[in-house]
Amino acid sequence: MLGLINRSFQFFLIDTWGVEAWETVAAELALPFAGFEAMLTYDDAALDKLVDASSAHLHRPRDSLMEDLGTYLVAHERQATVRRLLRFSGANFCDFLASIEEMPDRGRLVLPELDLPFLVLTDLGAGAFRLTCHSPIRGAGHVIMGLLRAMADDYGALVLLDHLGQEGGADVISIQIADLEHYAARPFSFGLTA
């Protein structure tokens, strides 16, 4: 797995829970304090261990930690790039959702080794959708849910999200768009230099 993903979790810990939380978990796992290098490849188990150890240290359920990671990736200042790149997918939350299946391809366009979750969206009508998420990362569906929640906020949409558990090895998320323009969207311009 590309270190970029592990590094995201590392900075999620640092920015949300403080550098001490990261250092405690890193020490426990015998990781260097400098952490993961974004462009190096790590064993798939490394992220799992990191999430488990963080969950134990912070007394937070694993799933909720993963969901917070998804929100962090969109909403936190340090991850401004992620949010910008996601906003390229559509002019409103509906457009964004319609092109969400492209996400892994968009990732691979830039980093061929970046293995983002494989997503399948089903339109159930009346603003209701069902999203399935396949990924080797345990709890990836919860990350996607947190990410969707934060993107809905970003677009100013009122959206109800629910994790329906697993089906055939994939996480299933239900999405109900209640109001596409409920709040003011966060400003975004394509031309802004990142």
Place this chain on the structure above:
Amino acid sequence: MNKPLSRAILPLTTEALDHLMPLNLRLDSGGRIMALGPTLARLLPQPVVGRSFFTLFDLRRSSALTGVEDLMSHSGLRLRLTLRPEFRSPGLRPIPFRGMAIPLADRSGLVVNLSFGLGVVDAIRQYGLTDNDFAPTDLALEMMYLVEANTAAMDALRGSAMRLQGDKQMAEAQAMTDTLTGLRNRRALAQALERLSRGTAPFGLMHIDLDFFKEVNDTMGHAAGDHVLRRVAELLMQETRAEDTVARVGGDEFVAVFPDLVDPGRLDAIARRVIEVLSRPIPFEGKTCRISASIGITTSTAYHVTDITQMEQDADEALYASKRAGRGRATFHPGAAQAAQPSAPERRSPQG
């Protein structure tokens, strides 16, 4: 007779055309602009309907295309064009459009479609374009996405490279440094000598061995010994120049290398000074440690061909001559000593 023709003609509203191709222009048979797509209209600082296509655009690398007849007869030709300066907002870089002109079926005019080509990133930035300005089939925003994502990936890569570079430099510095004294180690010395032996500048080599250090270690303990070694390192740094290399090469053995310094008088003065400062009492935890130093010196000018091993051996021999002669003194290797007097012993009798 009309049937096949009517099937070949597409009844398309101009609104639909503008939607499909927001950067299109419709020209009449005289090359005058009749209408233009909404995105193209956004780029232009003034209305252009009724003006000639050729006043608006500069057709680059296509000197053959000077009039509308040429566009009519070269249907589908790949065009490269830029807006003429008077149709660009001041201060903006010209965007290199690509385009294609297709005559209408009845030859009453032409449709010209444009695209930003590789200028799309500039265009989006300069004109603040949004997804509404492009047809959904256009990959303009994907280009923008790629540029931004690529920049982010490069930044991440650069960050990684810089961290790794920092680690490498630290590891190298550690690999070249004697951890106790902070002086250079044997490896660093070997590199410095190797560099000097390949260059043309002459250099002096001084082998320094502490006298009575074993006694300090034995009677006052290793902590005192370590303290003395660190103090010796400080003093050696003090008595040498920034360009000199001072290395700890054994328990209480040091080597100093002096680039561009082979004058026996000056080397002898440095050696005396080193012996003098090292012979001063070194306080440690309320007690006093006393050592001195014996030195052997040679210079690269004493050899026809610079031979590092030979030089180190000769400096070592000269050092043992100093030891045999009663310690606390410096001796030149005979070849290097031509102009030098052996340094007179100037010694106190150290204790400890």
